[in-house]
Amino acid sequence: MFYYRFASFWECFFSALGAEIIVSDRTNKRILDDGVKNCVDEACLPIKLFYGHVLNLRDKVDYILVPRFTSISGNEYICPEFGGLPDMIRHTLKGLPGLIDTEINMRKSARGGLKAAIEMGEMLGADKRRTVKAYQLASGNFRKDHFYKEFRKTVLQGEDRFPAGSEKGGHCPREIGGYSEATSRKAENCPHPASQKGEKCPRPESQKGEKCPHPASRKGEKCPRGKRLCVGVIGHPYNVYDRYISMDLLRKLTDHGVDVRTIEAVEEVDINRQASTLPKPMFWNHGRMAYGAALHMAERGEVEGFICLSSFGCGIDSFVNDLIERHIRRRYGIPFITMTIDEHSGEAGFNTRLEAFVDMLKWRRQNEDYISASG
Numbered sequence: 386m387f388y389y390r391f392a393s394f395w396e397c398f399f400s401a402l403g404a405e406i407i408v409s410d411r412t413n414k415r416i417l418d419d420g421v422k423n424c425v426d427e428a429c430l431p432i433k434l435f436y437g438h439v440l441n442l443r444d445k446v447d448y449i450l451v452p453r454f455t456s457i458s459g460n461e462y463i464c465p466e467f468g469g470l471p472d473m474i475r476h477t478l479k480g481l482p483g484l485i486d487t488e489i490n491m492r493k494s495a496r497g498g499l500k501a502a503i504e505m506g507e508m509l510g511a512d513k514r515r516t517v518k519a520y521q522l523a524s525g526n527f528r529k530d531h532f533y534k535e536f537r538k539t540v541l542q543g544e545d546r547f548p549a550g551s552e553k554g555g556h557c558p559r560e561i562g563g564y565s566e567a568t569s570r571k572a573e574n575c576p577h578p579a580s581q582k583g584e585k586c587p588r589p590e591s592q593k594g595e596k597c598p599h600p601a602s603r604k605g606e607k608c609p610r611g612k613r614l615c616v617g618v619i620g621h622p623y624n625v626y627d628r629y630i631s632m633d634l635l636r637k638l639t640d641h642g643v644d645v646r647t648i649e650a651v652e653e654v655d656i657n658r659q660a661s662t663l664p665k666p667m668f669w670n671h672g673r674m675a676y677g678a679a680l681h682m683a684e685r686g687e688v689e690g691f692i693c694l695s696s697f698g699c700g701i702d703s704f705v706n707d708l709i710e711r712h713i714r715r716r717y718g719i720p721f722i723t724m725t726i727d728e729h730s731g732e733a734g735f736n737t738r739l740e741a742f743v744d745m746l747k748w749r750r751q752n753e754d755y756i757s758a759s760g
């Protein structure tokens with residue numbers, strides 16, 4: 386489920402333990418159908434899809450990684466469906482290879498990660514010393530130079546997330562993140578005032594150097610927006626970055642000439658600053674990330690609309706999205722749409738809603754001079 390967040394960590398960790406890694410195929414109709422057929426009806430779409438991916442790997446591997454995620458951050462939890470996933474899989478699917486179903490619980494301490502790694506190493510027959518080394522290597526790599534940072538950079542800079550040839554082949558997050566060496570070098574020459582002060586430039590690469598249409602720049606003030614329309618897409622990474630399940634939302638937006646910001650484009654420190662304004666700390670890791678990122682984008686004026694991509698039946702989304710929408714509308718008056726997906730969602734209806742939303746944002750920009758129609 387957390388492939389789009391931790392793929393590089395797992396890749397490095399298991400490779401260092403001498404394991405060969407096989408990733409399930411890119412999500413497709415067969416994987417979805419298999420998942421829906423074998424999973425309980427009440428589960429949300431990503432869980433059904435996870436079943437499909439497990440079935441896709443069943444006959445190809447000796448072990449499948451199905452960790453029991455309880456918490457990946459201090460005093461926060463992951464959705465309980467993650468916790469029950471190994472049991473659900475084990476008791477409903479037949480003929481499975483071994484499951485690496487170690488619990489990962491970092492609610493009290495980050496050492497929970499090491500504990501889980503040692504258990505995984507034992508399952509694969511590696512001694513403790515080797516496992517600890519592999520864990521340190523993977524953690525160092527993850528912090529320093531892993532795809533997630535590059536991925537965030539590319540999202541931030543409005544790079545093409547779908548380079549030529551990405552239709553074919555595996556299910557690689559670098560490909561979806563539009564990872565490239567050139568991308569990281571581009572940031573060095575950014576003319577934006579923020580970068581000259583040593584801060585990270587908030588504007589997409591594609592907009593730098595272009596004449597800005599925002600009224601603020603005409604008055605000589607610093608413009609918070611670029612020439613191209615920019616939309617914030619809020620949702621779980623396994624929905625947003627999976628091209629099949631999201632109905633290729635990110636690419637469709639790009640094709641409409643719209644830049645995209647996702648939660649991953651916002652720094653953790655900014656997310657935490659916004660989340661700390663809530664009267665109570667968020668119970669859910671995703672809730673804090675989504676709320677903090679959306680409010681940060683809105684406060685900075687980086688986006689002109691929000692699309693909330695939500696799975697039908699997701700308990701967390703049902704209240705987190707509502708909370709975000711209320712705060713965004715009340716404080717910033719930015720248009721907000723929730724697109725709910727499930728296994729019955731039709732692409733035509735999805736596209737129509739998306740086009741109508743983008744058209745409305747374009748019309749608003751041209752005709753309303755950024756002032757809300759409702760006043």
Ligand code: SF4
Binds near residue numbers: 430431465466701702
């Ligand atoms: S957070 Fe929502 S979408 Fe994700 S697994 Fe839980 S119920 Fe499903």
